[in-house]
Amino acid sequence: MEKMKFEHRITLSYLIIGGAWILFSDSILYFLVPDHRLQNELQTFKGWFYVILTGLLFFLFLRKYLNKLRNTEKELNAHKNNLQMMIEEKTRDLAALNEELLSTNDELNQKNDLINIQNKDLRNALRHLKKAQSQLIQSEKMASLGTLTSGIAHEINNPLNFLMGAYNGLDNYFRKYGSKDIDGTTFLLNSMHEGIERASGIVNELGQLSKDNNKLDEVCDIHSVINNCIAVLFDQISSSVNLKKEFSSDAAMVKGNVGKLHQVFLNVLLNAIQAVEEGGEIVIETRIDYDEVVVEISDNGCGIKREFLSQITNPFFTTRTTGDATGLGLYITYSIIREHKGRLEFESTPGQGTRVTITMPNLDNSYGQEN
């Protein structure tokens, strides 16, 4: 059963005790004291007794109840203080935590900056690697081409040696013993000699082209380099393409690597040949411009789109869709020219043609400066 509220309990107790007193106090008094006179005297004390008893009971009830209340309040206060302390403590903890978070945030930001820098470094490294890789591919190609051509050169030069020996022997024979048709045999012998010389010349040029060295101190005759390249590319130049050479009358000599310079002019000439159509024109002009050797190779071919012009010397850039295009040709050309302390410039109008200008330090002049 639910416990009754204090005010109900005290009121109910008072009513019960008061009621019981009114109902039974007289009967009890008559039962205990039979004398009527004494009964009347005690009646007055009975009222006092009742007041004292109820007062005592009130006091006891109230004290018990108020004590309980006071304890509760005290406990509440203690809890309240406790709570406040806990809150303060938690607040301090949170502030510390916040500070820690802020510093972690700072650290993270710093780390982020570091990562960004490292990222940039990595990108640079990747670019360099790509460049090195393409150079490797090219040098590997050139190395295998070198091995191949030197092997072929040996195999061709040996039989050419037979022919040359036989030619010399026959020439000697006819000089010694005469010929029944001196014009005829002389023509035949000369044809043989010319054939041997030409074949030997081509083998020699191939050797120059694939020369496997990185020296930059060879004396290079630009006119002879260009002539060699034209000879090598001869079968690729359609007979209807007009190839004009306008060479300077002065020798065009530069210091560098003969093999690599062959690569430069082969690449540029090959591009010109591929750009022109039937009936097109390619002009190779050389001139000495004070301390520089200038070579201009112009064609009236398809030209290069403006947006590609700045990219054509990038490694792996190609507009050709066929599988044989590596996109390395002009990149290598550019790298070689730079090695030779020269410049490579392009001017082009789509549909009208391209002019490639290669400028390199003039050897004669640099000798003059050294002395």
Next chain:
Amino acid sequence: MDRKTKFLYVDDESINTKLIEINFSERYEILIANSGNKGLEVLNANPDTSVVLSDMKMPLMNGLEFIRQAKCRFPDKRYYILSGFDITDEIQDALDTGLIEKYFRKPFNRREIESAIDNES
């Protein structure tokens, strides 16, 4: 000139040795060997040989290896290489150190060889 200069030619291909014989025998006394070892034997038997010309690429012993051995025994002779290869680092070294006087390229040029030999004798 009382006697012809003695000239040893070493080459593993018999067509080459025969052709050198045909082309140069009028001017020089030609000795032939088809390997480096044979060449050393010929030199032993003919110590008065003054010019030695050797092919470069031969089995067992290449031209420069043969010349190196020959020069040890006969340092007073003049040595030359005739090769179908373009000039290599090995040949350039031999030129620089004076092991060989000159390097000729195949196909041979008769006048070039004759003038080199005659000018220095």
